[in-house]
Amino acid sequence: MNLKKLELKFLNEENRTVTLTLDEPVEPADPALINSVMDTILLENCFTTSGGDLVAKKEARIVERNVFDVEI
Template identity: 35%
Template sequence: MEKSLQLVFKNAAGSTKIITISNPKDNLSKSETDAAMQKIVAANIFSTVGGDLVQAVEARVVNR
């Protein structure tokens, strides 16, 4: 089974965008993922068709 971490954001146009990270470390806490997502938004390093990422929505672990 493959595990991935999906970080869900909203962009400037209001669309949902997902960044997927393969094989995240076990036992990530909500505070750790929230802090990482806030750093991504603050750093403004990703741009999408709908504009920059402006809001962290949620983080979720997916097993496939």
């Protein structure tokens, strides 16, 4: 089984990394759209964390994980 996730990483007011994860991202990834969505998240201030509001974009990445069942 192949699992992919889109991770949107931000910095909060305490300069700690906060990750928002989306399952099954559309590929190929559209960097301009991802950048725009991250800007909107910051502008709308729609998420808060124990370390305060999100204040800056850090990175975005697609993470892939392969899962192989083992018979027991």
